[in-house]
Amino acid sequence: MPEQQDSPTPPEQRPLPAHRRAHQTAHDLERYADLFAQRTRVMRSSAMRDLMAITARPEVISLAGGQADTSTFPPETFAAQMTRIAQESSAEALQYGPTEGFAAMKEAIRGVMAVEGMAPDPEDVIVTTGGQQAIDLITKTLVDPGDPVICEAPTYPGAVPVFSSYQAETHQIEIDNDGMKVDQLEALLDRLADDGRRPKFIYSVPTFQNPAGVSLSVERRHRLVELARQREVLVVEDNPYGLLRYEGEPQPALYLLDGGDYVIYIGTLSKILSPGIRLGWAVAPPPVMEKMALGKQATDLCTSTLAQYFALEYFAEDRWRAYVDDLCEIYRSRRDAMLEALERHFPAQATWTRPQGGMFVWATLPSYIDTSDLLAKALRENVAFVPGAAAYADGQRGTSSMRLNFSGFDEGQIREGIRRIGKVVSEQVALYQTITGEHQLPARSAEREEPPQERGHVVPLRRRREES
Amino acid sequence: MPEQQDSPTPPEQRPLPAHRRAHQTAHDLERYADLFAQRTRVMRSSAMRDLMAITARPEVISLAGGQADTSTFPPETFAAQMTRIAQESSAEALQYGPTEGFAAMKEAIRGVMAVEGMAPDPEDVIVTTGGQQAIDLITKTLVDPGDPVICEAPTYPGAVPVFSSYQAETHQIEIDNDGMKVDQLEALLDRLADDGRRPKFIYSVPTFQNPAGVSLSVERRHRLVELARQREVLVVEDNPYGLLRYEGEPQPALYLLDGGDYVIYIGTLSKILSPGIRLGWAVAPPPVMEKMALGKQATDLCTSTLAQYFALEYFAEDRWRAYVDDLCEIYRSRRDAMLEALERHFPAQATWTRPQGGMFVWATLPSYIDTSDLLAKALRENVAFVPGAAAYADGQRGTSSMRLNFSGFDEGQIREGIRRIGKVVSEQVALYQTITGEHQLPARSAEREEPPQERGHVVPLRRRREES
Numbered sequence: 001m002p003e004q005q006d007s008p009t010p011p012e013q014r015p016l017p018a019h020r021r022a023h024q025t026a027h028d029l030e031r032y033a034d035l036f037a038q039r040t041r042v043m044r045s046s047a048m049r050d051l052m053a054i055t056a057r058p059e060v061i062s063l064a065g066g067q068a069d070t071s072t073f074p075p076e077t078f079a080a081q082m083t084r085i086a087q088e089s090s091a092e093a094l095q096y097g098p099t100e101g102f103a104a105m106k107e108a109i110r111g112v113m114a115v116e117g118m119a120p121d122p123e124d125v126i127v128t129t130g131g132q133q134a135i136d137l138i139t140k141t142l143v144d145p146g147d148p149v150i151c152e153a154p155t156y157p158g159a160v161p162v163f164s165s166y167q168a169e170t171h172q173i174e175i176d177n178d179g180m181k182v183d184q185l186e187a188l189l190d191r192l193a194d195d196g197r198r199p200k201f202i203y204s205v206p207t208f209q210n211p212a213g214v215s216l217s218v219e220r221r222h223r224l225v226e227l228a229r230q231r232e233v234l235v236v237e238d239n240p241y242g243l244l245r246y247e248g249e250p251q252p253a254l255y256l257l258d259g260g261d262y263v264i265y266i267g268t269l270s271k272i273l274s275p276g277i278r279l280g281w282a283v284a285p286p287p288v289m290e291k292m293a294l295g296k297q298a299t300d301l302c303t304s305t306l307a308q309y310f311a312l313e314y315f316a317e318d319r320w321r322a323y324v325d326d327l328c329e330i331y332r333s334r335r336d337a338m339l340e341a342l343e344r345h346f347p348a349q350a351t352w353t354r355p356q357g358g359m360f361v362w363a364t365l366p367s368y369i370d371t372s373d374l375l376a377k378a379l380r381e382n383v384a385f386v387p388g389a390a391a392y393a394d395g396q397r398g399t400s401s402m403r404l405n406f407s408g409f410d411e412g413q414i415r416e417g418i419r420r421i422g423k424v425v426s427e428q429v430a431l432y433q434t435i436t437g438e439h440q441l442p443a444r445s446a447e448r449e450e451p452p453q454e455r456g457h458v459v460p461l462r463r464r465r466e467e468s
Numbered sequence: 469m470p471e472q473q474d475s476p477t478p479p480e481q482r483p484l485p486a487h488r489r490a491h492q493t494a495h496d497l498e499r500y501a502d503l504f505a506q507r508t509r510v511m512r513s514s515a516m517r518d519l520m521a522i523t524a525r526p527e528v529i530s531l532a533g534g535q536a537d538t539s540t541f542p543p544e545t546f547a548a549q550m551t552r553i554a555q556e557s558s559a560e561a562l563q564y565g566p567t568e569g570f571a572a573m574k575e576a577i578r579g580v581m582a583v584e585g586m587a588p589d590p591e592d593v594i595v596t597t598g599g600q601q602a603i604d605l606i607t608k609t610l611v612d613p614g615d616p617v618i619c620e621a622p623t624y625p626g627a628v629p630v631f632s633s634y635q636a637e638t639h640q641i642e643i644d645n646d647g648m649k650v651d652q653l654e655a656l657l658d659r660l661a662d663d664g665r666r667p668k669f670i671y672s673v674p675t676f677q678n679p680a681g682v683s684l685s686v687e688r689r690h691r692l693v694e695l696a697r698q699r700e701v702l703v704v705e706d707n708p709y710g711l712l713r714y715e716g717e718p719q720p721a722l723y724l725l726d727g728g729d730y731v732i733y734i735g736t737l738s739k740i741l742s743p744g745i746r747l748g749w750a751v752a753p754p755p756v757m758e759k760m761a762l763g764k765q766a767t768d769l770c771t772s773t774l775a776q777y778f779a780l781e782y783f784a785e786d787r788w789r790a791y792v793d794d795l796c797e798i799y800r801s802r803r804d805a806m807l808e809a810l811e812r813h814f815p816a817q818a819t820w821t822r823p824q825g826g827m828f829v830w831a832t833l834p835s836y837i838d839t840s841d842l843l844a845k846a847l848r849e850n851v852a853f854v855p856g857a858a859a860y861a862d863g864q865r866g867t868s869s870m871r872l873n874f875s876g877f878d879e880g881q882i883r884e885g886i887r888r889i890g891k892v893v894s895e896q897v898a899l900y901q902t903i904t905g906e907h908q909l910p911a912r913s914a915e916r917e918e919p920p921q922e923r924g925h926v927v928p929l930r931r932r933r934e935e936s
Binding site for chain 2: 037143
C-alpha cells in the first residue's frame, strides 16, 4: 500500500482539526438531518447487508447470504480469460463503454435467455451493474412518491429498500406453494381501480422465489400475464435462478408468455458466473428502455467494461452450460443436505419449503419466536440467517420466519449450521413450554394477535417426522 | 457465443408475437407514458453519452470524451495483476463484497488522498461504482424535488442529468480564470436566504475543472470553505484530476481546508488507472455516510469486487505513482499540442482556456455560432467535441462554446482533430461574414439577445496571434 512518507507535501497541508471526532454529537446529527431528503426517512437497511460485516468472520456459517459458490469457478479459467483480455484488448477493457452495454454482451445475454426460450430484441436490452441496479432503474423510471407497487409476500429482501427509496406504497400479495396468489392480486387491482389507481408495476420472482424457494405455477403464469395485458399493468419479472433447476420441468418465463409488451425482464450473471463482477441486465419495451438508459447515464455512466469483457470470455469458452450444470449438481446436494438437516434438527413445530431450484429455503417457526431476536442468539453460536421481517415492506410480518441459503457452503457446513440454528430454536421452544406449561404446539391463533398475512405465506410442505 | 440450437426446449415455448414491432406505435408510447415518474420529464441525456455511439467509429477523432488513455497501461501489468488474483483469491474476487467497500480498498484510497495531504477516517469512506455514482448517492441522500443545488457555470456535463433526475433546482455560478466567482455565490446564498431557503449543496470541481480546465484560486478556496462553515452549507468537492498536474504548484483540496465537516469529497480511479473498472469513492461525515450507504445498498448492493481486487493489485505494485507521473508527461504534451493547434487552426474570434492539468480545454467561438449545430458539421468531418450547452442545466447557455478533450488521443490525432474543427468553424465565420457583409468581429452584444450569463463564463486567457 502506498504510504504518505514519499508524498510531496502540498501547500496549506495541515492536520485534520483535532476536534473533528469529539464534536460529532447531537448538534452535528441535527445539522445534517435538516438537509436530508424525504426519502431517507423511509429508507432502511436490507438485513442481508447488515449481516455481512458480522458474517465475514471465518468461524461464522452464514446461511444469510444469497451468493453463488465462486470457489467452484476454476481459477485457471479465471486466469486464462484475463490473460486473453490482457493480450488482446487491455486498453479497451479498461476504457468506458456504451451506457446500454456492448453489443457483444447483449448477444451473450440473448444466448443465456435463449436457454429459456426467450429471444429479445437487442435494442430492448440494457446491461446493468447487477440485477439490483435493474430493479433500481425500473423503479426510478416509473415510481413517484406514493405510487402503488405490488410484490410477493414475502419478497426479495433487497427489493424492499429500492421501493422505499422511491417512496413507493408497497403492497404484498401472499404466496403459497404455487407462488403468488393471483386471485388475491386481481382483488387488489380491483380495489386500487375503485380508487382510480393502478400500480406502477407488479414485481415478481416467479421461479425459485427469493426468499421462499417456490415457483409460480404454469396456470398462474398465464393468468398473471393475461391480467397484465387486460389491465395494462407492467410486470417486472426478476429471474436470477431460472437456470438453477435441480428437479422438475422448466416453466415458461412470464416474458416468454407476454412477448415483452407488459413484462419487463431482469436477469443476472451473479448466480451463473459471479456476483462480484456486478453484471445484470434488463429487457424492456423501447419507451421504457429509453428512460432507463437516461437513468443509467446519471447513475454510473456505464456498466464495468472489465466485467463485460470477462463475461464475454466466459461465454466464448462455450463451456458455460457445462459450468451451470456443475453448479446444479453441487447445489442440489446442498439443498438435500439442508432439507435433511432441517428434518433432523428443527423442532416439530417448524415448517419449511422444499425448493426445486434456486438458493433458498423459507422456514417458519412457532409464532412466539421472533427470528430477529433469535438471530442475536444464533450469532453467538456462529451461525446466521435472514430474519423473515426483511422480506416485508412493513417490517412487521414474517417475524417468525427465516430465509436459509444453501448455495454458499458445503454439505458439512450446512448440516452444522442448521444444527446450530436448531439448537437455539429448541431452546426457545423449551423456554416457552416452561413458561406456559404447555408441551403441545398451541393453536397458532391463540398465541398472539397477528395480521392474517402472517399466516398463509408459510408453505408447510413437510412436517418433521415424529422421531428424529 | 452460445446458440439456441442445443438448448432444451422449455414447455410452452412459443415465438414472440409477430405483431410485436409493428404495433409499437403512438398507442404504446401513450400507454407507457402514463406510467412514467415525474422525474423522467426533466431527465435528459448527457451529450457525451449520446456521442459515444457515433464516435465509436474508428475514423472519428473524438475530442468529446473524458477518458484516460488506457493504452498507456501496460498489458503485461494487467495480465500479471489478474494472474495473481486468479492464483491467490479467485473465489473472493468473484464474490459479493461489503456495501461500503473492502477495508484494504479504503486504505489504498487513503494512500491516494494522502498525496494531496488528506487523511480521512476510513469510516467516512465509501467505495462507489465510479465517481458518477458518488454524485448520484449524495444527491439521492440530500435532494428533494425543488431543492436548490448550486454548481459552476459551466459544470461537469455528467452532473447535470443527476441533478435533474432528482428534480433539483440547479443554480449555476459563473467562473473565470480563478474558478467559481465566490462573491457571486455569496450573493446567491443571500438571495436564497431572503426566501428562507438554503441549497442542499454546492457542487464544485475546483481543480482543473470539467469542462473549463481552470482551477479555483487558493484565496477563493479559503473563502468558499469559510462560507460553507458560516452558512452551514455542504460543499461537494469532485476531484478526479488533482493528481494530473502538468505545471504550477498544487492547491489545497477544499476537504483539506475544511477537515470534512462541510466538505464531502469525491474521488475516482477513472483518471489514474481505468474508467472501465468503474471505481470511485466518496468521503462524507458519518450521518451523511450512513444514508449514502443505504442508498448504495438499494442501488447496486456493492461495488465490483473484481474491480477492487484489480485496483488493490495496482496499488500493491507500488509503481502507481510512477504510472501517474508517466500519464502527466503524456498528457502535458497532448495539452501543448492542442493549444498549439488551436492557435493555428481556430479563427481570431475564438478564445480558449489554458489548463495547468486535467483533461479539458474550453473554447468559445463567436456567439453567432451554435456549437450544437456545428457538431453535426464536425461529425461529417469525422471529429467530435461536447457542445457547451451540455454544461448548463438550462441547456440554453454555453451555446457557442465547446469542451475539447486532450487526454484520449495522441498529438498527431489532436492536431488533425483541431484542424478539422477549425475548418468547419472557419466556414461558419466566412458564411456569417458573407451574409452580414462584416469582416470584423462584431460587438457580441449586438448579435443577439442572450442572458448575461452567456458572457462571462468564457475565460479568454489567450487570443490567437494575428498571424498564424
